[in-house]
Amino acid sequence: xxxxxxxxxQVYLVCGKTDLRRGIDGLAGVVQDQFELDPYNxxxxxxxxxxxxxxxxxxxxxxxxxxxxxxxxxxxxxWPTNQNALRKLNAKQLRRLLSGWSLDATLHxxxxxxxxx
Numbered sequence: 874x875x876x877x878x879x880x881x882x883q884v885y886l887v888c889g890k891t892d893l894r895r896g897i898d899g900l901a902g903v904v905q906d907q908f909e910l911d912p913y914n915x916x917x918x919x920x921x922x923x924x925x926x927x928x929x930x931x932x933x934x935x936x937x938x939x940x941x942x943x944x945x946x947x948x949x950x951x952w953p954t955n956q957n958a959l960r961k962l963n964a965k966q967l968r969r970l971l972s973g974w975s976l977d978a979t980l981h982x983x984x985x986x987x988x989x990x
Contacts, residue, residue, distance in 0.1 A: 876917065876932055876939065883916040884967050889956030891920035893929055897938045900931045908959050912938075919962075919970075925949040951975040 891903065900920060901912040912918065918931045926949050930941040950970060953960060966976050 875941065876934070878964070880915060880934070881917050881932070882914060884919070884962040884964075885910070885916055886919045886953065886960045886962050886970070887921075888953040888958040888960055890923050891929075893920065893922035893927065893942075895920075895929075897931065897940050900929065900940070901938070904931070907957065910959075921950060921952040925952050928952075945973070948973050 885904075885908075887903065887908075891900070895903070900918065903920070904910050904912040904918055910916070912931065913933045915933055915935070919928055920931070921928045927942065927944040928950060930939075930943075932939045932941070951974065952970075953976070960976075962970070962976070970976055
């Protein structure tokens with residue numbers, strides 16, 4: 874990842890759908906206005922659109938914002954759907970999400986999309 878994970882203080886997943894046409898200012902506004910958090914606090918904020926095959930990440934690295942965009946070619950993200958909720962993730966949950974696994978399912982019960990037996 875382009876971000877030094879040791880510098881990330883917290884990872885927040887914005888549940889539900891976010892309009893991914895928003896840029897840095899729009900997503901920082903969601904963080905401030907909707908969740909009353911400081912987008913300058915070196916936390917990584919993750920946002921997903923309707924299709925669940927792409928997401929954006931917003932991160933303040935100390936002298937500017939990074940806006941990352943990823944599109945998954947095979948499968949969909951297991952993104953929580955409870956709109957207007959924010960969820961803190963640990964490093965393991967972040968890896969699971971970005972690998973296509975559900976955040977909460979056990980490894981024995983859920984396979985990532987495209988990896989079914």
